[in-house]
Amino acid sequence: MNARRLLSTVVLPLFVILASPIVVVLIWRTCVAYDGSLQAMLADFSVAKLWRAWPWPSRTALAVVGGFAAFEALLLVALPGRVMQGPVTPSGNRVTYKLNGVAAWAVTHLAFVVGAARGWFSPSVVYDHFGEIITTCSLFAVLFCGVLYFKGLHFPSTPDAGRIENPIFDYFWGTELHPRWRGFDFKQFANCRLGMMGWSLIVLSFAAKQRALDGRVAGSMVVAAALQLIYVARFFWTEHWYFSTLDVMHDRFGFYLCWGVTTWLPVVYTSQALYLVNHPLALGAAPAVLIVGAGLFGLYVTYAADRQRQRVRRSSGRCTVWGRPPEVIVAEYATRDGHTERSLLLASGWWGLARHFHYLGEITLAVAWTLPCGFTHFLPWFYPAFLAVLLVHRALRDDRRCREKYGRFWTEYCARVRYRIVPGLF
Ligand code: NDP
Numbered sequence: 489m490n491a492r493r494l495l496s497t498v499v500l501p502l503f504v505i506l507a508s509p510i511v512v513v514l515i516w517r518t519c520v521a522y523d524g525s526l527q528a529m530l531a532d533f534s535v536a537k538l539w540r541a542w543p544w545p546s547r548t549a550l551a552v553v554g555g556f557a558a559f560e561a562l563l564l565v566a567l568p569g570r571v572m573q574g575p576v577t578p579s580g581n582r583v584t585y586k587l588n589g590v591a592a593w594a595v596t597h598l599a600f601v602v603g604a605a606r607g608w609f610s611p612s613v614v615y616d617h618f619g620e621i622i623t624t625c626s627l628f629a630v631l632f633c634g635v636l637y638f639k640g641l642h643f644p645s646t647p648d649a650g651r652i653e654n655p656i657f658d659y660f661w662g663t664e665l666h667p668r669w670r671g672f673d674f675k676q677f678a679n680c681r682l683g684m685m686g687w688s689l690i691v692l693s694f695a696a697k698q699r700a701l702d703g704r705v706a707g708s709m710v711v712a713a714a715l716q717l718i719y720v721a722r723f724f725w726t727e728h729w730y731f732s733t734l735d736v737m738h739d740r741f742g743f744y745l746c747w748g749v750t751t752w753l754p755v756v757y758t759s760q761a762l763y764l765v766n767h768p769l770a771l772g773a774a775p776a777v778l779i780v781g782a783g784l785f786g787l788y789v790t791y792a793a794d795r796q797r798q799r800v801r802r803s804s805g806r807c808t809v810w811g812r813p814p815e816v817i818v819a820e821y822a823t824r825d826g827h828t829e830r831s832l833l834l835a836s837g838w839w840g841l842a843r844h845f846h847y848l849g850e851i852t853l854a855v856a857w858t859l860p861c862g863f864t865h866f867l868p869w870f871y872p873a874f875l876a877v878l879l880v881h882r883a884l885r886d887d888r889r890c891r892e893k894y895g896r897f898w899t900e901y902c903a904r905v906r907y908r909i910v911p912g913l914f
Contacts, residue, residue, distance in 0.1 A: 497653045501660035505743055509626040510538075512755040515867070516619050517541065519762045524865040543619025545627060552613060553624045556689070559599070560681040563592040565672065574666075574731045579647040580823035583666045585676055589727035593720075596685055600692060611696035614689065615765060622755055629747040633659060636674070636741055640664035647824075662742025675741050680727060683749030687757055688720040694761040698768060706768030708860035711776050712760050715783040715857040722791060729794050734882060738889055756871055760858050763868045771860055783856030789849025793838035800834045809837035817904075819897035833894070833901045842907040844886065847879040883908040 489497075514529065521541070522529040569588030576582055604611035614621060640649045640663025648665035651658055667674045691713045699705050705713075723730070730736060739745050771779075799807050805816045815836035822828055838845050854872040861868035887908065890898045908914055 497657040501657050501743075505630075505656075505660060508747065508752065509623075509630070512622050512626065512751055513543065513619065514538075515755055515759060515870070516543075516622055516762070518867055519759070519766070520619070524763050524767060524867050526865070526867055543623055545624040546617060546620040548613070548617045549620035549624040552617065552621055553628065556686065557682060560592065560596070560685060561672075561677060563595055564588065564677055564681055567591045567595070572728055572731070575737055576823060576829055577646065577648045577665060577737070578824055580825035580827055581646045581648060581666075583646060583668065583673065584671075585673060585728070585731055586671075587728050589680060589724040592681060593685065593688075593724040597688070597692075600689055604696070612693055612700050614693035615697035615762075618690075618762070622751065625751045625754060626747070629750045630743070633662075633743045633746050636667055636746065637663050639667055640740075645669075658742070660743045662740030662745065665740050667741050675736060675745070676731075678741075678746055679735060679749045680724075680730065683753045684720055684723050686750075686754050688717055690754055690758045691716050691761045694758065694765050698765045701765070702768060706764070707771035707776055708767075708769035708862075709761065709764045711771060711779055712764055712857045712860045715780065715787075715853065716758070716761065718784075719787060719853065722787060726791070726794065729798055732798075734886060734889070738885075756874060759871055760861050760868045763861050763865070767861065767864070769860060769862050775859075779856050779859050783853050786849040786852030786854075786856060789838070790846045790853070793846035793849070796837045797834055797839060801832050805832055809834070812836070815840065815904075817897055817901050819894045819901075821893045821895075821897075831894075833897065835901055835904045840905055842909050842911050843902070843905050844879070844883045844909050845911070847883060847909050850879060851876055879909065880914075 517538075518524060518526055518529040522532070564586065567588040569586045569591065571584050571586055574583045574585055600611070603609055610616065637655075637659050640658075641651065644650070644664055645668040646664070646666050649663055651663065652661060695705050695709050695713045698709050735745060796809055800809065800814050800816065805814055807814065809815075814834055817833040817835060819831050819833050820828055821831065834840070842848075851872060854875050858868050858872050887898075887902075890901075894901075
């Protein structure tokens with residue numbers, strides 16, 4: 489194995505597996521113990537101190553995480569919903585999904601509000617035990633990824649499974665594309681029902697904590713939380729689109745995705761609201777309106793681009809894009825079982841501006857819900873910075889994936905739409 493391969497398939501995955509669970513705890517501690525200052529946290533850092541302060545799983549944390557996961561699993565199984573077929577996998581397979589995300593979102597939020605109002609639990613319970621909750625999620629995900637690793641090798645649900653590299657890389661990346669059990673899709677459950685649903689409840693709990701501390705929810709928290717809650721609600725409204733994203737179509741369900749959506753997402757994506765609990769900022773009406781406007785515009789771009797692609801493909805190009813017939817490339821590709829399939833690549837509308845113009849919308853929205861945190865500390869800005877890196881990397885990954893899948897058709901699309909994310913720049 490040459491040095492580059494060793495780095496990418498052993499050293500880096502191992503580093504991420506070992507370091508990430510520590511990073512999320514440090515983010516939380518920086519907020520609650522160092523007033524949001526990374527500089528203060530680093531100046532005071534020692535392994536012994538971190539070990540002493542480590543938030544081990546508590547009974548409350550186990551009850552919160554276990555109760556939430558069980559409740560969401562029950563909703564996914566029990567609530568009625570249309571069944572849809574996912575996209576064709578590289579081995580020519582198609583899995584089905586149950587679409588009851590909107591109902592699950594409504595029941596979950598209703599349960600949170602009613603439960604808190606009746607005193608069954610404190611609405612700030614997540615904030616009050618967040619450290620312990622983080623390590624509980626982390627430990628659970630680390631163990632569960634071990635189960636998934638074993639399952640993918642010995643009891644795969646679909647032919648899109650097996651070893652790729654060494655055990656470390658396979659644990660990191662996953663051994664299965666669509667691990668399921670009796671029709672229960674672990675990816676849908678973890679990504680949508682734990683990660684995305686949890687995001688919404690965590691932000692609500694942080695806002696409730698601020699209300700408990702200050703007697704009111706500051707304008708900055710209202711703006712940041714509202715944008716995030718709308719983003720999550722929109723996700724469930726279009727949950728069926730999620731099954732044609734890279735996460736589902738390409739990324740196997742290993743540590744990267746499973747730990748990412750069950751631990752990284754709940755900590756990093758909610759970090760602005762966590763920061764705002766103890767740093768309420770009085771936001772004037774005009775800045776608030778501008779920020780919300782920018783955020784909603786970003787959200788609209790991602791929604792409109794996703795919708796355009798779905799509509800063009802569903803109607804086989806028999807629709808309009810920005811008032812004109814769509815410009816499409818009919819791309820052929822071969823599945824591993826030897827079949828030739830066809831797909832449409834849209835080369836006009838949002839998809840004609842750049843190959844992932846909607847990533848700009850995503851970043852605009854992230855910046856908008858970070859602005860209410862001000863510029864005193866870098867910590868709340870970590871998320872937009874991370875997202876920018878993630879999306880650039882994702883655009884490069886997607887290019888590679890689509891080039892392998894579509895060959896000359898992708899080359900033709902790239903010749904027509906030259907830039908990846910920012911027209912004229914990248
Ligand atoms: P895309 O939505 O860009 O989907 C990429 C896939 O779309 C490609 O693999 C290809 O799949 C298909 N495709 C590519 N070009 C075209 C085209 N010209 N016409 C039609 N189809 C095309 O990427 P993501 O999966 O990364 O993003 C999905 C959503 O999730 C977006 O709204 C994004 O903003 C959001 N997101 C949010 C993140 C966050 O952390 N907040 C992170 C990443 C994404 P096929 O095989 O079907 O051809």
